[in-house]
Structures are given as structure tokens and as C-alpha cells.
Amino acid sequence: MKGAFNRKQLLEVVPVSMSTIDRMEKNGEFPKRFWITDKRCAWNSEEIERWLDERQQNGTTEFAEKKPPLEQRVFRPVGNAA
Numbered sequence: 001m002k003g004a005f006n007r008k009q010l011l012e013v014v015p016v017s018m019s020t021i022d023r024m025e026k027n028g029e030f031p032k033r034f035w036i037t038d039k040r041c042a043w044n045s046e047e048i049e050r051w052l053d054e055r056q057q058n059g060t061t062e063f064a065e066k067k068p069p070l071e072q073r074v075f076r077p078v079g080n081a082a
Contacts, residue, residue, distance in 0.1 A: 004042035013048060 005013060014021065024030035031047035 001044050001046060003045040004036075005045050005048060006040070006042055010043055010048065014052070 007018070010021070011018065021030055025032060031043055031051055033041040033043050035041050
């Protein structure tokens with residue numbers, strides 16, 4: 001292992017929320033963290049970079065089928081926009 005990301009560094013590299021990372025990690029869709037001390041965790045930087053590379057290569061096809069067609073999307077006005 002060449003390096004590790006702490007929580008703050010991870011959020012700078014991976015542009016999603018911590019709750020999304022927790023959920024993906026729980027579902028086996030994100031690299032697992034490891035514990036350095038009883039209160040400090042980290043993620044292997046090589047695994048994170050590999051995961052990002054895989055997402056970049058497969059992301060457009062993997063998520064394209066999950067989005068509804070534009071004509072099926074519903075417009076929802078925000079607040080009292082008058």
C-alpha cells in the first residue's frame with residue numbers, strides 16, 4: 001500500500017456524501033475502510049483510485065438504464081415561486 005485517505009481526504013477525492021459512501025461500502029460497492037486506531041479509520045488510496053477508474057470506464061453505461069426517460073420526469077415547482 002502506497003498511502004491512505006482519511007475521511008476528509010476521501011471526501012475531497014470522491015465527490016459524494018459520507019452517507020452515500022457508508023451505504024455503498026455496506027452494499028459492497030465501495031472499498032472497505034480499515035481501522036488505524038480505535039477511533040481513526042482510513043481507506044487504501046490505491047483501492048479508491050482503482051474504484052474511481054472503474055466508475056469512469058463503466059459509469060455511463062451502468063447508470064444510463066437507471067434514469068427514467070426525460071418525457072417521464074415530473075416537474076415539481078419549488079416553494080412559492082411567483
